[in-house]
Amino acid sequence: MTTRLPWLRVGALGAALLCGALALADDNSPRTDGALLPRDSTDAAIFRGGLVYANYCVTCHGINADGNGRAARLHTPRPANLRASDKNDAYIGLIVRRGGEAIGRSKGMPPWAEELTDEQIKDVVAFVRSVNGQHR
Numbered sequence: 001m002t003t004r005l006p007w008l009r010v011g012a013l014g015a016a017l018l019c020g021a022l023a024l025a026d027d028n029s030p031r032t033d034g035a036l037l038p039r040d041s042t043d044a045a046i047f048r049g050g051l052v053y054a055n056y057c058v059t060c061h062g063i064n065a066d067g068n069g070r071a072a073r074l075h076t077p078r079p080a081n082l083r084a085s086d087k088n089d090a091y092i093g094l095i096v097r098r099g100g101e102a103i104g105r106s107k108g109m110p111p112w113a114e115e116l117t118d119e120q121i122k123d124v125v126a127f128v129r130s131v132n133g134q135h136r
């Protein structure tokens, strides 16, 4: 039988991305004991940010956030290795909101202010900080 189930594949991909994104959070990973995370906690922000990342960032920055996403080779300069990023919250928030070109970097990094809510941006910033080990 050759019936295709595109929704299943998309669902599986989504789940795989989510797991990968969560695995990235390492020592800041969300609790897995079933307890609810307090909404305002850093862990909750990182968890939500992982979802944003899996949806909007992974094609370029990659499942390991190392800049090796599927679309990475289309860009010169390449998407940043977020694991090696030494940028602070303010800078990451700025480049995510306004894109690379507006701040004198590559237009390969798109602006997300129209796409994402303020909370999503805050959350994805927390996620990026968690993978670059600077969320201390």
Ligand code: HEC
Pocket (backbone or CB within 6 Å): 052, 053, 056, 057, 058, 059, 060, 061, 071, 075, 076, 077, 078, 079, 080, 082, 084, 085, 086, 087, 092, 095, 096, 100, 105, 106, 107, 108, 109, 110, 112, 124, 125, 128
């Ligand atoms: C279409 C490809 C693409 C997508 C999608 C993308 N980026 Fe980027 N991003 C880039 C490129 C290319 C650069 C490098 C820009 C440069 O070096 O001038 C970059 C740079 C960055 C940087 C700067 C890191 C540093 O240390 O200087 C951050 C942070 C970043 N991206 C976060 C994100 C986040 C978060 C998302 C998802 C909301 C995202 N990017 C989606 C291509 C992309």
